[in-house]
Amino acid sequence: MTEITCSSDAFELLKPNVNPTAEELWIIALNPQLQLISSEMIFRGTADYCPVHPRDIIRFLITHNATSFMMAHNHPSSSIEPSTQDLAITRRMYNCGKLIQIPLIDHIIFSSSHYYSMADHGFFKILKKSSRTI
Secondary structure, three states: OOEOOOHHHHHHHHHHHOOOOOOEEEEEEEOOOOEEEEEEEEEEOOOOOOOOOHHHHHHHHHHOOOOEEEEEEEOOOOOOOOOHHHHHHHHHHHHHHHHHOOOEEEEEEEOOOOEEEOOOOOHHHHHHHHOOOO
16 A cells, blocks of 8 residues: 655655646545555646535545545646635644544645645644634
């Protein structure tokens, strides 16, 4: 089984799937040893927007018996900096994962050549401190 123990592992897994014309949100479902159970594109959007609905992500995670997960999406513009919307959906999915006890461990924004990991940049440490309750 493929281990996804860090953001670069996730990037290497998804890099072949970069869509240059539309944003896509991918979910990586992991087992307790951080081994890949399944990865799937859950949503496809437009050149600069991708709708995301937590219920569809939760359904995917429960169906695959995930114990943790990563989110990843591409930016066709090649800018990998997170937008305000990216930060908001990360916070929302972090709280959903906490509620159902399937933690979100990273959200990666990627292009064909590089990526931005919210976990690597400390975003999840901030969420842990600020979310004492859901």
